Amino acid sequence: MPATRPQALLFDLDDTLWPIAPVIAQAELDLHAWLSAHAPLVAARFSIAELRERRLALLARRPELVVDLAHLRRVGLEEAFALAGEDARHIDEAIRIFLATRNAVTPYDDVLPALERLRARWRLGTITNGNADLDKIGLAHHFEATLAAPKFGRAKPDPSIFLAGCAALGVAPEAAVYVGDDLKLDVIGAQRAGMRAVWLNRGGSRAHEELGIVPDAICATLDELEAWLHQLGAE
Structure with missing residues (x-):
């Protein structure tokens, strides 16, 4: 048949x-530069690589977060901000900065x-x-x-x-x-x-x-x- x-x-x-790898790499550079200016305690404590490693570890602990990668990034930033003693009110704008470059494909x-x-x-x-x-x-x-x-x-x-x-x-x-x-x-x-x-x-x-x-x-x-x-x- x-x-x-x-x-x-x-x-x-x-x-x-x-291609997505160069886009994500640039988005993370832009995000970290923004953190340096607006959430310096986070940027000083965590490099781009360290933030990525923490996000992967978070996903291993909470695999349900795979369904929403932007939320995974947000939760990772919430943890990093808390550990660094940074003001969490900056997180919304940090996500916006990341997504703006992430969509520049x-x-x-x-x-x-x-x-x-x-x-x-x-x-x-x-x-x-x-x-x-x-x-x-x-x-x-x-x-x-x-x-x-x-x-x-x-x-x-x-x-x-x-x-x-x-x-x-x-x-x-x-x-x-x-x-x-x-x-x-x-x-x-x-x-x-x-x-x-x-x-x-x-x-x-x-x-x-x-x-x-x-x-x-x-x-x-x-x-x-x-x-x-x-x-x-x-x-």
Whole structure:
């Protein structure tokens, strides 16, 4: 029996539509510079690396915080402010400073042209565990539905967030394709929800072989994704 023709595409965001590591690195630099000026006791006591280590330790103690990474950062800052004896009233602005730079992303070169073509043929949506703001980034108009773990209450690879994304676009899971860079969060999560999953492997990794994970397709770019979709007879 032939596979259901795709009617919708849902995308991960960070490291799928744009590189995130340099963005987070710059956001943490900007945050620490702001702390130096406005919460100097925190900046003097904790380096960027130490704040990161404390945040990872916090996540290990409270794994439920993975569903909202901005809240995780806030709780980490609350602990750091308390330990440093700093005024907690600065925390709201500290988070705002971080998120402003965190949303200053630069899409991969293939993304904007591909999204214009893809949305002419398929219904598009996004599902993310992060806190990117597509309105601020300027990409919201490409997508009919956007789901983020902090608002939904569950994070990938939980199948429920994938099913909710399909429901938001009005398609059955077998008629939807999920595209993401993370084998465990994106590929396994989407497949467990009954979707086809494309691993967007921009760096040529062979991690799927080591992990024994079998994506429905492996693409290095969104141009390759389009070619695969056309091979399915989905044009």
